[in-house]
Amino acid sequence: MPLFEYKAVAPSGETVQGTMEAASLDMVVLKLQEAGNVPLHARESGSGGFGLSALRMGRRGMNAREVGEFTQQLSTLLVAGLPLDRSLQVMQELSENERVKRTVTEIRDKVREGGSLSDALEEQHGAFNRLFVNMVRAGEVGGTLDVTLTRLTDYLERSRELKDSIVSALIYPILLLVLAAGSLILLLVYVIPQFTPIFEELGGDLPFITKLVLGAGSILQNFWWAIVLVTTLVVVQFRRMLADPEKRFAWDGRVLSMRWVGDLVGKIEIARLSRTLGTLLTNGVPLLGALSIARNVLSNTVLRKDVSDAAREVKTGGGLAHNLAKGGRFPRLALQMMSVGEETGQLDTMLMKVSDTYDLEVRNTIDRLLSVFTPVITLFLAVLIGTIVLSVLVAILSINDLVG
Numbered sequence: 076m077p078l079f080e081y082k083a084v085a086p087s088g089e090t091v092q093g094t095m096e097a098a099s100l101d102m103v104v105l106k107l108q109e110a111g112n113v114p115l116h117a118r119e120s121g122s123g124g125f126g127l128s129a130l131r132m133g134r135r136g137m138n139a140r141e142v143g144e145f146t147q148q149l150s151t152l153l154v155a156g157l158p159l160d161r162s163l164q165v166m167q168e169l170s171e172n173e174r175v176k177r178t179v180t181e182i183r184d185k186v187r188e189g190g191s192l193s194d195a196l197e198e199q200h201g202a203f204n205r206l207f208v209n210m211v212r213a214g215e216v217g218g219t220l221d222v223t224l225t226r227l228t229d230y231l232e233r234s235r236e237l238k239d240s241i242v243s244a245l246i247y248p249i250l251l252l253v254l255a256a257g258s259l260i261l262l263l264v265y266v267i268p269q270f271t272p273i274f275e276e277l278g279g280d281l282p283f284i285t286k287l288v289l290g291a292g293s294i295l296q297n298f299w300w301a302i303v304l305v306t307t308l309v310v311v312q313f314r315r316m317l318a319d320p321e322k323r324f325a326w327d328g329r330v331l332s333m334r335w336v337g338d339l340v341g342k343i344e345i346a347r348l349s350r351t352l353g354t355l356l357t358n359g360v361p362l363l364g365a366l367s368i369a370r371n372v373l374s375n376t377v378l379r380k381d382v383s384d385a386a387r388e389v390k391t392g393g394g395l396a397h398n399l400a401k402g403g404r405f406p407r408l409a410l411q412m413m414s415v416g417e418e419t420g421q422l423d424t425m426l427m428k429v430s431d432t433y434d435l436e437v438r439n440t441i442d443r444l445l446s447v448f449t450p451v452i453t454l455f456l457a458v459l460i461g462t463i464v465l466s467v468l469v470a471i472l473s474i475n476d477l478v479g
Contacts, residue, residue, distance in 0.1 A: 077119050079103045082169060083112040142203065143231035150224035159220070160186050178202070191215055206351060206368050213358045223358050230354045237346065237434055244441045248449055255456040262463050263292040270467055285470040288463055320376070327377045331404060339440050344378050345409050346433035353426030362422075363390055378404060395422070409433065 081103055082092040091112065097103045103117045145166075152162035163183035170176040178199060185195035193212035196203040203211075207227065214223025267288060274281055274289075281289075295302070316322045331337040351372045355365035363386060370382040381402035388398040396413035399405050409429050416425025 079117055079119055081107060081117045083107050140235060142207070143228065143235060146207075146224055146231060147228045150221060150228050153221035153224060159192060192220070205371065206355070209360060209364070209368055210355060210358050213355075213360050217359050219358075226354060226358060230350060233350060233430075233434070234347070237343075237437065240438055241343075241441060244438075244445060248445060248452065251449065251452060251456075255452075259456075259459060259463075260295065262460065263288070264295050267292045267463065267467065268296065270470070274470060282466070282469045282473055284462070285466040288466040324376045324380070327375045331375065331377055335444060339437065339444070340375060341378070341404065341406060342433050342437045342440060344373050344375055345406055346430050346437060347372050348378075348382065349409065349426045349433065350430035353423050353430060356423035356426065362395070366395075378402075381405070406433075 077096070077098075079095050079097055079100065080092070081095060095103055095106065097106065100117055100119070107117075148166055149162055152165060153159065157165070160183060163179060163186060167176055167179040167183055170179055182192070182195040182199070185198065186192055191212070193208050193215055196211060197208045210223055210227055211220070214220040217223075271289060274285075317326060330340055348369055352365050352369040355368060356362065360368070366382060366386040366389065370379050370386070373379040373382065381399060381404055384402065385393075385395060385398035388401075389395055394414070394417050396410045396417060399413070400407075400410050409432075412425050412429050412432070413422065416422035419425075
């Protein structure tokens with residue numbers, strides 16, 4: 076049986092750690108819970124990271140994954156019945172990274188001085204965003220901080236899963252493009268030029284396709300720095316354009332109008348908005364306040380403006396679904412589900428269902444796009460490489476004809 080290392084909180088509130096033989100990580104967690112302990116960390120002995128969670132700090136604060144792990148740990152301790160300051164003390168003791176220890180210590184000290192957890196989190200230089208802080212504040216006001224943190228853990232986990240699924244789906248086509256581009260550059264810069272002295276020595280007029288390929292190779296060899304410079308300037312100019320609010324708004328509008336890309340972006344945004352808004356409403360945040368917070372999770376400024384416009388109308392007594400529909404950009408199915416939620420008084424529940432629906436839609440859409448994109452790219456690159464090889468063969472055959 077494999078040996079596992081673990082850390083847990085005993086019923087007395089003390090931190091315990093040790094090793095245990097078990098068939099799997101789940102069995103370790105189960106045995107710890109049966110003994111009345113609250114498992115915090117568990118990993119197979121000799122492995123590189125903790126299977127449950129490990130609180131780490133990046134160079135400039137916590138990233139999304141680390142915030143999720145922080146939330147999971149704190150939620151676990153509070154649900155187990157430990158007071159907030161004791162929970163933070165346990166987390167501070169478990170922190171191996173000095174920056175993490177310092178951050179948790181600052182939060183703990185603020186709480187011990189009589190401040191609220193939400194205020195302490197808000198002072199951590201943007202490590203915890205407005206959504207996070209406001210949900211914690213709502214949980215404190217309602218006396219359900221442990222439940223709120225549990226919901227936040229689920230929210231952060233599902234958000235990360237959607238992002239990870241998109242990234243994972245794009246790894247193969249990006250890798251394919253990089254490898255293919257590298258192969259083309261290798262052929263044009265190092266392989267094809269080897270034939271140039273041979274062609275020059277034999278003389279004769281080369282076929283147009285051969286001249287074209289040799290010219291492309293010569294440009295890459297002699298003017299690669301210009302290509303890099305132009306590419307860099309284009310990227311910098313594009314970033315500057317997106318920094319201008321008006322130009323960014325126009326670009327985001329064009330993105331939404333693209334046939335396939337716009338549909339995918341819209342689904343990703345509605346999934347993100349619905350999940351955030353539903354989580355806020357579930358935790359007791361009023362609709363107007365929830366809209367003010369949730370619109371900031373949208374990266375597309377056009378959709379963000381639609382939500383802002385809808386929020387103004389909701390303030391005067393209008394319905395959310397009806398006012399979101401005025402922009403004509405949100406999916407009809409999502410709007411219908413929201414409308415049903417408003418009619419039945421279960422908008423928060425229906426928003427979570429909208430999120431689940433469009434999470435699945437995003438994955439399915441990406442799979443469909445990749446099922447078309449990958450073969451097209453493969454065929455295109457095969458044609459390019461075939462053309463390069465053919466240009467050499469045609470040149471050799473034409474020279475042989477001239478010599479003969």
